[in-house]
Amino acid sequence: MSEFEQLYREVILDHYKSPRNFGLLDPSDATAEGQNPLCGDEVTVTVRFGEGDVIEAVGFEGRGCAISQAATSMLTDLVKGRPAGEVAVMPKEELLEEIGIPLTPVRLKCALLGLGVLKVALHRAKGTPLPGEWGTATGEISLS
Amino acid sequence: MSEFEQLYREVILDHYKSPRNFGLLDPSDATAEGQNPLCGDEVTVTVRFGEGDVIEAVGFEGRGCAISQAATSMLTDLVKGRPAGEVAVMPKEELLEEIGIPLTPVRLKCALLGLGVLKVALHRAKGTPLPGEWGTATGEISLS
Amino acid sequence: MTTTAVQTLDAPRLRADFPIFEQRFHGKPLAFLDSAASAQKPRAVIDAMSTFYETSYANVHRGVYQLAEMATEALEGSRETVRGLLNAPSAREVIFVRNATEGINLVAYAWGLSNLGPGDLVVATELEHHSNFVPWQYIAGRTGAGFRLLPVDDEGELQLNALDAVAAGGTVKVVAAGVVSNSLGTINPVERLAAWAHERGAIMVADAAQAAPHRRVDVQALGADFVAISAHKMCGPSGVGALWGRAELLERMEPFLLGGHMIRAVGDERTTWGELPHKFEAGTAPMAEAVGFAAAVDYLHGVGFDAIERHEHELTAYALGRLAELPWVTAYGPPADRRAGIVSFNVDGVHPHDVAQILDFDGVAIRAGHHCCQPLMRRLGVTATNRASFYLYTVREEIDRLVEGLHKARKVLA
Amino acid sequence: MTTTAVQTLDAPRLRADFPIFEQRFHGKPLAFLDSAASAQKPRAVIDAMSTFYETSYANVHRGVYQLAEMATEALEGSRETVRGLLNAPSAREVIFVRNATEGINLVAYAWGLSNLGPGDLVVATELEHHSNFVPWQYIAGRTGAGFRLLPVDDEGELQLNALDAVAAGGTVKVVAAGVVSNSLGTINPVERLAAWAHERGAIMVADAAQAAPHRRVDVQALGADFVAISAHKMCGPSGVGALWGRAELLERMEPFLLGGHMIRAVGDERTTWGELPHKFEAGTAPMAEAVGFAAAVDYLHGVGFDAIERHEHELTAYALGRLAELPWVTAYGPPADRRAGIVSFNVDGVHPHDVAQILDFDGVAIRAGHHCCQPLMRRLGVTATNRASFYLYTVREEIDRLVEGLHKARKVLA
Numbered sequence A, B: 001m002s003e004f005e006q007l008y009r010e011v012i013l014d015h016y017k018s019p020r021n022f023g024l025l026d027p028s029d030a031t032a033e034g035q036n037p038l039c040g041d042e043v044t045v046t047v048r049f050g051e052g053d054v055i056e057a058v059g060f061e062g063r064g065c066a067i068s069q070a071a072t073s074m075l076t077d078l079v080k081g082r083p084a085g086e087v088a089v090m091p092k093e094e095l096l097e098e099i100g101i102p103l104t105p106v107r108l109k110c111a112l113l114g115l116g117v118l119k120v121a122l123h124r125a126k127g128t129p130l131p132g133e134w135g136t137a138t139g140e141i142s143l144s
Numbered sequence C, D: 001m002t003t004t005a006v007q008t009l010d011a012p013r014l015r016a017d018f019p020i021f022e023q024r025f026h027g028k029p030l031a032f033l034d035s036a037a038s039a040q041k042p043r044a045v046i047d048a049m050s051t052f053y054e055t056s057y058a059n060v061h062r063g064v065y066q067l068a069e070m071a072t073e074a075l076e077g078s079r080e081t082v083r084g085l086l087n088a089p090s091a092r093e094v095i096f097v098r099n100a101t102e103g104i105n106l107v108a109y110a111w112g113l114s115n116l117g118p119g120d121l122v123v124a125t126e127l128e129h130h131s132n133f134v135p136w137q138y139i140a141g142r143t144g145a146g147f148r149l150l151p152v153d154d155e156g157e158l159q160l161n162a163l164d165a166v167a168a169g170g171t172v173k174v175v176a177a178g179v180v181s182n183s184l185g186t187i188n189p190v191e192r193l194a195a196w197a198h199e200r201g202a203i204m205v206a207d208a209a210q211a212a213p214h215r216r217v218d219v220q221a222l223g224a225d226f227v228a229i230s231a232h233k234m235c236g237p238s239g240v241g242a243l244w245g246r247a248e249l250l251e252r253m254e255p256f257l258l259g260g261h262m263i264r265a266v267g268d269e270r271t272t273w274g275e276l277p278h279k280f281e282a283g284t285a286p287m288a289e290a291v292g293f294a295a296a297v298d299y300l301h302g303v304g305f306d307a308i309e310r311h312e313h314e315l316t317a318y319a320l321g322r323l324a325e326l327p328w329v330t331a332y333g334p335p336a337d338r339r340a341g342i343v344s345f346n347v348d349g350v351h352p353h354d355v356a357q358i359l360d361f362d363g364v365a366i367r368a369g370h371h372c373c374q375p376l377m378r379r380l381g382v383t384a385t386n387r388a389s390f391y392l393y394t395v396r397e398e399i400d401r402l403v404e405g406l407h408k409a410r411k412v413l414a
């Protein structure tokens, strides 16, 4: 497989072209929005909780590259049905494994934008820990 | 002659050790003071005029290296009896020729400190032109 | 132009001067179409700095020993070279800074903090790079002055007829404009802006970071009061740039950075400032970088600015022509004859990050993003664009490879 | 120290790493005794920068293509190396600047302009280099705060028992002190100053420009809030230095230089700032310089800071001993065991300029002047001194050549 085929493999393109859980939930219990200041990518995430702090539904919208959109789409699938407290401390490696492609530091920022934004939404609603440092390699993701 | 003997030749050492016209004139018709901010050298020059704008007497004091002290001493000999207007536009080459030693840019500043200060004194008393740019190679002489 | 023979350049031959092209990327020769962000370096520039460190290095200005004199001569000789590049009246007016950004900040702080206040206006343009935008917005905010934007038209050209309206209700004190837009390549009529500024008693601050690599920048012809450039965009090293300012203004200004070298006498209560340019150069100078900067200027003079400009115009016209063949590509900015060698565009339905990434796999390096021009992006109604930019080592086939890559990106992602 | 084996260094062997020593000056081998002004560069440092330009150069951070990723990794890897040098908790707290001077100005402006006012005090020391003196004097003046000096005793050591008197009648907001004096070599008790500052709610700004080349500087052990260093004094290139600051403070501060890269979002009305360290790094970074800086740090680690410190102590003790044999020489500063490798002195009746000049004719390079310490010179009652300073490539015979030259200077001029 060429580097090209590795990065833009079928499943990524599928999530990019048909994102899961696309669209904002209304009403929702938690929401957050974030941008990647390096490229202007934007993601908004909304969450609805079920019993306790279990994530019942997630919805997102955004503009961005294939990697950031596909990664956020995959993320939403990954966290549904799991408790907020668990997702808040979910290591980024778990998502990266799911994405399953080699990423350079700049593209890593694209892939992790949605996860950071989701963690902020959970923090706002449930007081769970904020995402730590996302590394200084290429500028931080900004949240608003 | 070694570089050393060139720079510290007999006449320089003589002027350094027995400076001519040393001591400030009191009363005087014009005075100015200057420092070389690179090394802290200081020179004060006083002038008394005779008929018209002829420089009748010059006196100086200062602390500084052999080059700056000797050069100022030589300068005072050089300008006595000449009109202020002529000295004000005296090219630095005239003094340098009198000094007669090869000078690097930093030492040039030492050698020309007294001339700059004298020109300021003349300017103050007679409105003669101020010294132009002394070159940017190693910092300017500061006047106060 | 008074040249009789047309100056041309031989880009394939010049490429041999640049070690970076000896390498392959993703198995392909490097098509470096991101010179507007930073240019590659010829061996002459790299070697000039190594040689300086190996043979003439010491801290400058204050040393009496021979090595310090050599280093001082190297630094001050470089200043003279940069003076010549800009046709500045005196080397005293040339201040070495880290980059154009710092040069503009110097003016914003040292001139702005003492000369701006409520009722005053700073006018910047919608085209500005953040570096000639945010410092003014910030210092205006700190001093209570207003901050206004001169709009561009749909082709990305300044709407000069809006000037008086923009200035309404305030006293214009600063006009800040780039000579060449780094996003669109637009060449701005800085001479006319300067005249307008001076009619109002305002200062004209010209950001020539993107112009100086590609065209003659003559500060006297521009009529500006301050002009900032960066070495790294013109084949020189990182870590150095220059600010030119009119001596009368620099002399009346407060200093900016304070510390060693920029002083006359330091008292416990009060300190007096050194002469120009030292007053604005606190601490140890970027000495080797200045030497590399001068080597770059010499290199560019050797190639010839007229030849560089002509070469880039040809490439730009060619690139715009090729992009115009693609109905799914939107190109921004004015026609080729009114711009420098920069082409910004978008591919329908494909994010610039993905375009740039897919091109990279073919060894084609372009930039994707907002190019430090978020206000302009808003005006264009996008968050990001692709940008291909050309320099003296760019060849036509690289543009063909770019276009090929766009087809590929569209096929995969759109 | 927990090392069991005593670390030593072999200066004659290390000299071979430095190309500058291949040259002769005035027909003599170079005795470079001016490292406190700026150190010479080993080949490893020069080559690291050339290689960076030849193989990995592009503008950092925003590029998606491979070359930009390589450059970004090089820059950020260098930041991590500098973090390690300073034992800083996080690389986010390490800001690349041009030199220590700029680092201190950053704090004086960005922290000082917003946090100082009438009734507040900035306390600096009489030993300070102008770079940790004039910025505070200036910003205190701009904000209406007071500026006070902590005096030194006759040996050039800080009089800590005067602290409370110096602070009387005001609220101390900043304490600014060097870790090692560049004029006298005095090692200051910054830990104790920091504790005193923090008791009063003040920030401690430590100028480690002269300490970092010669000793371990551990920002956590120092207890300071800001620490500034320059690469060029520690075998690194010109054009780069680092400011370390506590994240809590940096996060709450306004930015300093404004422009590209340091922003989050630029609005027409308002701009928000990027995350650390980017918020303080406007414009294109000194990229190759950072790479050279890291190579220098690696080189110094290879030699070993303990070995460097020991070597310089031996040289200093030797030099002070030799000078003490000359009744017509006055040496300034504390005994060898309380200072770094710097010796300042005067020859009765001979101006330092002449001493330095005469030494130069024998290939011995020392500095003569006020060493950017005019307040200290006034305290010592002189306008200038001679200063010989040592580094890892200094050998004993160079000190013998220095002493020989002093005899000669005296013979000719005194």
Ligand SMILES: Cc1ncc(COP(=O)(O)O)c(C=O)c1O
Binding pocket: C260, C282, C283, C284, C285, D036, D037, D099, D100, D101, D102, D129, D131, D132, D178, D180, D181, D182, D207, D209, D210, D230, D232, D241, D372
């Ligand atoms: C103690 C001290 N502080 C600050 C500086 C300033 O360093 P730079 O000129 O690299 O900013 C120096 C060096 O001259 C120094 O010795």
Ligand SMILES: Cc1ncc(COP(=O)(O)O)c(C=O)c1O
Binding pocket: C036, C037, C099, C100, C101, C102, C129, C131, C132, C178, C180, C181, C182, C207, C209, C210, C230, C232, C241, C372, D260, D282, D283, D284, D285
């Ligand atoms: C038009 C323009 N202005 C300013 C800058 C800033 O240059 P630097 O980052 O070298 O300060 C750039 C480059 O990014 C530019 O293109």
